[in-house]
Amino acid sequence: MTGGPQGGAVSVTGIGMVTSVGFGAYPACAAIRAGIVRMSELDKSQRIAGRPSWKPPIIGSPLKGLTDGYFGLGRWTRMTVDGLRDLMVNARLGGQEFEQLGIYLGLPSGGRGISQERRQQLAARIAQWLQLPDLQSRIRIYSEGHASALKALQDAVTQLQQGRFTQAVIGGVDSLVEPERLTQLWTEGRLKTDENAVGLIPGEAAAFFLVESPVQARRRKAEVLAWLEAPSVAHEPVSPASGQPCNGLGLGRAISTTLAGLTDRGAHTGLILSDLNGELYRAEEFSKMVPRALQHLQQPWRLWHPADCIGDTGAASSAIAVCVGARALARGYAGTDNVLVCASSDEGLRGSVYLRSARKEGARP
Template structure:
């Protein structure tokens, strides 16, 4: 009988204070049950409680495990719901819930997603074909985030885009599509516009993008995982240009200031 593989789990969750306290133990037990025959390993540092940008932080922590040789594969997930009574009450109290008295608010949603991550050099021929490749990952912090008084100058998102543009592989050509984890609120639109103009050479021309809130509402920490799946679907519909596979940029910004972004392409 084949020995069960120890599979580290890195999981993105809502930021503390945004709604009710999450009971993580039942969630982790349920994930362990469906992960058989692999045995999930969850350490305290494997839980990323930073909200909408959490999945990108989780990817960075998973990459550390892979690059250090501590794991051959890592399960990276994200889960959130803003539809439960506690979350709705929290949004209402902050004046962020879209309703008759709040025209500049969010439409709550919920979602979850998981990816199995490995290094390209460690992928085995007898394993399923990789659906995509993450070419570059960038993290940054926005000092003028939502919960402070000064308007954002998009310093965090600008930095994340610039890191991708300066990457020796991912930054060599434009991406074909931009996928945002943000809501439709004006502040996020202004932030993207500033960061986009400062990194226009990386962006599609003309600009082509998708806002997750347009289809699912605000799914919080679950956004990044869902948008990666959507990015792979979009890229699968595009034809190679001059023999080169098209790429997509996926990014997310937490209300508390964490920013994350990746460039991804379909597996070959």
């Protein structure tokens, strides 16, 4: 038995992605499902500043053939534009239609956040490269890391339910393989190397998904990949840099709020998609969250973390999880009709959202 989508659900009707295992959402999701990995020693263009030798080697998961020669805003723009173009094709949206949508874009947080001027430059470049000039004013940026797309999603769903618009694109873009970011991660001891077995493998990606009101989805006869419900965010006061143990309060609060917003409280959850990346802090946080927020689940559940295949993709992580979950539900290989997505930003933002299958006849709000 499953709970079925509730009255506040919105539909996911399109996904778009560029990752190291696929320059498109469908091949990327298939590769992640199959466990395909494209990680390798980073080349000289990603050399860490002040570290001339590669001993031990730094392993990463860059988008070879796509981001070569691009840095900073140019790299983000290239990944974003390719991800959005993939979404437009998969969701069957023309340029004029797409230009009227709101774009909610997650970016890196903290010291990697960008100024208002740089945000405007990024939005202008995206609109210019897509040749959709009116899109620039519709791009909203959330510079809050891993969980930023879930915070953006919460805002978009609220406006969707208030009738302010009928469609929105949510996503994130990030690169952890550029020299400046690699230097920071290496200095902080966060990279996985031969000398540091517990750490992250840096990656890069962009991912986006289209959400629509059920009425709008029916009006344009769009394929509903999944029903999305109860996005929630919270804050974790204990940061990785503090050195203090994390008891999972923030992540537990976000997930508990999401589950409390469902009539069945997510009791039949069969799959959880998270942004676990190999770091001890995140593993401890997740393990301490489970008995606090998931003790009422009525069946065994599985855990997927795409970083196994594509490395840590930063601000793209939670958008990738939603895309992977929606595709798994639509294709029927999720092994369940009920999926929980959660993510944790370095600076304390925690987020979650629930996905339900739309495959069963009559499964609509």
